[in-house]
Amino acid sequence: MIEFRSVRKEYADGTVAVGDLSLVVPERSTTVLLGSSGCGKTTLLRMVNRMVDPTSGTVLVDGRDVKEQDRVRLRRSIGYVLQAGGLMPHRSVLDNVATVPRLEGATRRAAHARAAELLEVVGLDPALGRRYPGQLSGGQQQRVGVARALGADPDVLLMDEPFGAVDPIVRADLQAELRRLQAELGKTVLFVTHDVDEALRLGDEVVVLRSGGVVAQQGTPAELVAAPADDFVADFLGLRSRQRQLSVREQDGRRLVVDADGRPVGVLEGSLEGSLEGSLEGSLEGSLEGSLEGSLEGEVPGA
Amino acid sequence: MKWLSQNYPQVVDLFLTHLALSVPAIVASLLIAVPLGWSAQHGRGLRGPVLVGVGLLYAIPSLPLFIIVPVLIGTPLRSSSTMIVVLTVYGVAVLVRSAADAFASVPAATLDAAAAVGHTRWSSFWRVELPLAGPVLLAGVRVITVSTVSLVSVGAVIGIQSLGTLFTDGFQRGIRFEVLTGIVLIVALAVLLDGLVVLAGRLLMPWTRRSAGIRGSRRRGGPGRRGDSGRVLAEPQLAGAAQPEGASR
Numbered sequence: 001m002i003e004f005r006s007v008r009k010e011y012a013d014g015t016v017a018v019g020d021l022s023l024v025v026p027e028r029s030t031t032v033l034l035g036s037s038g039c040g041k042t043t044l045l046r047m048v049n050r051m052v053d054p055t056s057g058t059v060l061v062d063g064r065d066v067k068e069q070d071r072v073r074l075r076r077s078i079g080y081v082l083q084a085g086g087l088m089p090h091r092s093v094l095d096n097v098a099t100v101p102r103l104e105g106a107t108r109r110a111a112h113a114r115a116a117e118l119l120e121v122v123g124l125d126p127a128l129g130r131r132y133p134g135q136l137s138g139g140q141q142q143r144v145g146v147a148r149a150l151g152a153d154p155d156v157l158l159m160d161e162p163f164g165a166v167d168p169i170v171r172a173d174l175q176a177e178l179r180r181l182q183a184e185l186g187k188t189v190l191f192v193t194h195d196v197d198e199a200l201r202l203g204d205e206v207v208v209l210r211s212g213g214v215v216a217q218q219g220t221p222a223e224l225v226a227a228p229a230d231d232f233v234a235d236f237l238g239l240r241s242r243q244r245q246l247s248v249r250e251q252d253g254r255r256l257v258v259d260a261d262g263r264p265v266g267v268l269e270g271s272l273e274g275s276l277e278g279s280l281e282g283s284l285e286g287s288l289e290g291s292l293e294g295s296l297e298g299e300v301p302g303a
Numbered sequence: 304m305k306w307l308s309q310n311y312p313q314v315v316d317l318f319l320t321h322l323a324l325s326v327p328a329i330v331a332s333l334l335i336a337v338p339l340g341w342s343a344q345h346g347r348g349l350r351g352p353v354l355v356g357v358g359l360l361y362a363i364p365s366l367p368l369f370i371i372v373p374v375l376i377g378t379p380l381r382s383s384s385t386m387i388v389v390l391t392v393y394g395v396a397v398l399v400r401s402a403a404d405a406f407a408s409v410p411a412a413t414l415d416a417a418a419a420v421g422h423t424r425w426s427s428f429w430r431v432e433l434p435l436a437g438p439v440l441l442a443g444v445r446v447i448t449v450s451t452v453s454l455v456s457v458g459a460v461i462g463i464q465s466l467g468t469l470f471t472d473g474f475q476r477g478i479r480f481e482v483l484t485g486i487v488l489i490v491a492l493a494v495l496l497d498g499l500v501v502l503a504g505r506l507l508m509p510w511t512r513r514s515a516g517i518r519g520s521r522r523r524g525g526p527g528r529r530g531d532s533g534r535v536l537a538e539p540q541l542a543g544a545a546q547p548e549g550a551s552r
Contacts, residue, residue, distance in 0.1 A: 051419055076421030086416030090434045090510045103421055132510050148420065 001027045002048055002156060002190060007057030009043050009213065017043040018054070018213030025205075027155075030182060030189040032203035034196065034236075040213025041192045045158050048190060049078045061156060076100050079149030079157040079187070084165045085141040087133040093119070093144050094129035100151040118147040123177055139170035146181070159191040163198065175201055196237055200225070208233050306480045314469070318488055320383075321465040324455045325496065328387045329448050332394025337433075337440070339395070340402020354400055361396035365454065368392065369461050381462045390454055394447040401443025405436035438511055441504040448500050452493040456485070466492070 002025035009018040018040040025031040033041040046052040047059045050071045059066045066074055080086075087096045095102075097115035102108065116126040122143040133141050142162055149157055163171045175198060182189060193199055199206045200221040208216040208224065210232055217229040228234035238244050242260035248268060249256050255268040307314065343353035363371070368389050370380075378384040409432050417431040418424075456467025469485030472478075505512055 046419075049419060051415075072421055072423050075419060080419045082412075082416050082419065084412075086412065086419070088413065088417065088431060090431075090437075090508070099420055099422075103426065134510075 001025065001060075001062055001188060003058075003060040003063075004044070004047070005058040005060070007044070007047060007054040007059060009040065009047070009052065010055045016212050018047075020057070021213055021215060023207060023215070023218070025188060025190050027188050028186040029204040030191055030202055031205045031207060032191045032193060032199040033207050033209060034193060034199040034203075035209035036194055036211070036236075039209040039211050041194075041209055042160055044209075044213060045160055045190055045192050048156070048158055049075045049080060051075075076104060076152055077154055077156075079152070079154040081142075081145045081149045081157070081159040081162040083161045084138070085133065085145035085162075087141060087144055087148070089133055091132075092129060093131050093133060093136065096133065096144060097129070097147045097151060099148055104152065115147070115151070118150050119144070121150065122147045122181070137170070138166040139174060142166060142174055143177070146178070150185075155188055157187045157189045159189060161193055162191075164193070164195070171198070178202060200237075208236055306478055307484060310481075314484060314488070317464060317466050317468055318492065321452070321455055321467075321489070321492060322496075324383055324386050324390065324458070324463075324465055325448075325452050325492070328390030328394055328451050328455075329444070329496070331387065331391040332398050332447055332451070333444060335391065335395045336398035336402045336443075339399045340404075341406050341428075343399065343403040344406040350403060354403065357396045357399040360392055363392075365389065365393070365457050366460065369458070383463065386455065386458045386463045386465075389458075390451050393454060394451055397447050397450065398443050401446070402436070402440055405439035405443065406432065408439045409435040434508065437504070437508045441500065441508070445497055445500050448496050449493045452496060453489060456489060 004021055004023040006020050006022050007018055008016070008020050010016050021040075021044065023031075023044075033044060035041045043052050047054050048061060048066065050066055050069075053067070061074075061078070087093075088099070091099075094112050094115045097118050098106075098108075098111035101111040101114055106114070112129075116129055119126045119129060124140060124143050124147070128136065128140065128144075133144065136144065142165075145162060149159075163174050166174065179202065191199075191202060193202075203221055205218060206221055206224055207218045210216045216236070217224060217233045219227075224233065224237060225239065228237060228239060234240060243263075243265070245260040246257050246265065247260075249258050249262075255270075256264045257266045257268060258264050339353060339357070343350045346353075369385060372378065372385050372388050372392075373380045373382075376388065378388065413435065414427060414432060417427045422431060455465045456470060458465055459467030459471045466485050466489050469481050469488075473481030473485065
């Protein structure tokens, strides 16, 4: 569990990055700090591993004040995933993932064995371990970044816009992977992003921040979308934008979800037993069953 | 050629002497310049004074320095220790700037990441900052290697033996071949040491070789990403994203 108790960060020039903020990140859940740049979300995140010390207030990790802990020990006990991976370009992928165990005194052999396991955990071929980060794609680098953060098997994972630097398809892929990992590992995750979709997709709780590090609203994604606290939150989430004003339209026996401009954004579940799902499944699994199902059920809506 | 066959042992001797004067000076320059360059880069307001200071060192003419050094530190006038100190002064003068630039070239984000994952300042310096400063530092070391080797010969004027002695002796006695031998051997020594420095760089910084060796052997569609159930998915998007550095070069 991470707890912020009325933390405030004020810089020497009088700029307030975080203003008197209190927040609890429950155990084994994902909390997303959502806000535009300059809203103090990264500052807040970096207070947890003491990359930033608050001007006043207290940050507790598992009930212990971080101020009373040794910075280096604290950082090693907390996983940190940075934008663009934050990998060491001069160390192999395996060495990168093995960083924390090595710093903690594990033998090279043991640390590498563990690192190879972690690469598999994040869905990478361990054979990539011999390469340098610069030889991997952006998405692969991010996975390595996650593997490194898991190196010391931390309870707490800090993620600072980890998927900001990859293209949308890879990003969606990484988000799905993170959800899978989180379901498997159950870490306490504090995740920073300015991407509304990402926040709604990944957060158990989403905290919308306005500039100066003030909480505009906190709640589950559904709560935020259903009842935005004020205009700021509604605008930030884009709830009034035409892309988020959805309605349902029938077409070819299926119920399409369309936005205010009539552009399709998806299909309502239950109306998709038709040929689309069947053929998708069929092509993915390459199984006869899928296409059979597809062709059989494809008849139903039309009948 | 007759001269060379007659004086072969002496030439070999001078070559080795020249080497023995150059190498300690190069190593000492590196050992002194790295901490100075680092503090110039990191110390608040130190960069200006340190760089101006070492710039002034470089402005001292070499012959007076051969007199000043023995007076200041008490080494014998025509000794190899005086020579090495003088060479080190010039080496440091050039290399501190390179070292400061080398540390400046290390991305702040990488150092930040190193601290965030739990490096101490000490381990961050040795395992992250110094290696990443390596390529720029190496370029500086190559410069002072060559300049030191050529500067050693100046010592011959005041009687410190080196390949430069072949110049002074050759001029005095009018043996052109002796002068020529001196030039060729100094260039050869410079090229040799430069080659060794480059080689050491390759061994110490294997990641800088990736464009040649490792990437060359990289197979297209080699080890890829696994899907949720362990099967390898078709990866059209990865093929596109797989060569970010290739695209940027």
